[in-house]
Amino acid sequence: MTVLVTGAAGFIGMHVTEALLARGDRVIGLDNLTAYYDPALKRARLARLESRSGFTFLPVDVADRAAMLPLAVRHTEVTRIVHLAAQPGVRHSLVDPFAYVEANVMGHLVVLEMARRMPRLGHLVYASSSSVYGANRRLPFTETDRVDHPVSLYAATKRAAELMSESHAHLFGLPQTGLRFFTVYGPWGRPDMAPWMFAEAILAGRPITLYEGGRLKRDFTFVEDIVAGVLGCLDRPAPAQAPRILNIGNHRSEEVRRFVAVLEHALGRKASIVDAPRPATDVEETFADISAIAALCGFAPRTPIEDGVPRFAEWYLSWRKGG
Numbered sequence: 001m002t003v004l005v006t007g008a009a010g011f012i013g014m015h016v017t018e019a020l021l022a023r024g025d026r027v028i029g030l031d032n033l034t035a036y037y038d039p040a041l042k043r044a045r046l047a048r049l050e051s052r053s054g055f056t057f058l059p060v061d062v063a064d065r066a067a068m069l070p071l072a073v074r075h076t077e078v079t080r081i082v083h084l085a086a087q088p089g090v091r092h093s094l095v096d097p098f099a100y101v102e103a104n105v106m107g108h109l110v111v112l113e114m115a116r117r118m119p120r121l122g123h124l125v126y127a128s129s130s131s132v133y134g135a136n137r138r139l140p141f142t143e144t145d146r147v148d149h150p151v152s153l154y155a156a157t158k159r160a161a162e163l164m165s166e167s168h169a170h171l172f173g174l175p176q177t178g179l180r181f182f183t184v185y186g187p188w189g190r191p192d193m194a195p196w197m198f199a200e201a202i203l204a205g206r207p208i209t210l211y212e213g214g215r216l217k218r219d220f221t222f223v224e225d226i227v228a229g230v231l232g233c234l235d236r237p238a239p240a241q242a243p244r245i246l247n248i249g250n251h252r253s254e255e256v257r258r259f260v261a262v263l264e265h266a267l268g269r270k271a272s273i274v275d276a277p278r279p280a281t282d283v284e285e286t287f288a289d290i291s292a293i294a295a296l297c298g299f300a301p302r303t304p305i306e307d308g309v310p311r312f313a314e315w316y317l318s319w320r321k322g323g
């Protein structure tokens, strides 16, 4: 199989690409290495991928339709797409809202328009987010819940992408699966996400801010479990006119302060904790109902935070030392 992976230099993109290469697929990776967080980390991920056979990199902005649409005729060998490129981060969407619409709405539309022109494409799997559940209170979050109240623009752009995928499936028969990721963490993670920021502060002796005393709950999902689910879905194309949307999470919601306690243990240092009220962009709890993805591909997350956090910490310490 030849798989086009957008956002290949990103956290999840690198892991998905490595797993595809490991099983013998060819991968065309696409990324524009945005400076939202240190591009050196993206280049380091890319260097790992470029050392493997079967990998080709294209430095392209997914929202650039003049660059993207010709890929449909230039790369007729593509049979699958994993679309992960996006402007992530809920809080930053207050700072630079336009970046979110450009990458996540225009970018998604351009990927759909490219995809429907690809002659051999059998399935497009794309990243959505648990943030679409917004202020919903009924737990666990289930795919049939209404998702009309996003509490960040990031969430609104992810929901907009899901809706565009619906219309493209209906109009053009494009087989698609949207995956709502729940707080992914692990080696090669993102510097703007809590595990990295906590580890950095703990090691520097700086205080960390926990909202509501760390009582907010997150369905932390280890990246290897995510990769298994992405590949499991990719291999099972959705019916052309009936696109799927599936949760992909750990199905174990943990208090953030417990996550921090496991991290303190892994780093061998105590955190100094500052309490703050929950920002308006952040939800109280995320908790995934994963029965649909389990039924589709046997998805069963295997990594509790007691195993995943030390693996993240070990990688983080070596990255900090210079690789």
Ligand SMILES: NC(=O)c1ccc[n+]([C@@H]2O[C@H](COP(=O)([O-])OP(=O)(O)OC[C@H]3O[C@@H](n4cnc5c(N)ncnc54)[C@H](O)[C@@H]3O)[C@@H](O)[C@H]2O)c1
Pocket (backbone or CB within 6 Å): 006, 007, 008, 009, 010, 011, 012, 013, 030, 031, 032, 033, 034, 042, 060, 061, 062, 063, 083, 084, 085, 086, 087, 088, 089, 102, 103, 107, 127, 128, 129, 130, 180, 181, 182, 183, 184, 185, 190
């Ligand atoms: N990590 C999580 O916990 C999480 C949770 C929910 C959803 N997601 C979604 O999963 C996907 C992957 O997230 P991630 O954590 O790996 O983030 P990431 O930022 O590490 O990876 C995204 C990659 O996309 C690239 N990119 C951004 N805009 C682009 C553009 N216009 N054109 C081409 N490339 C572009 C970035 O340079 C980056 O390398 C994203 O769609 C994100 O919204 C992630």
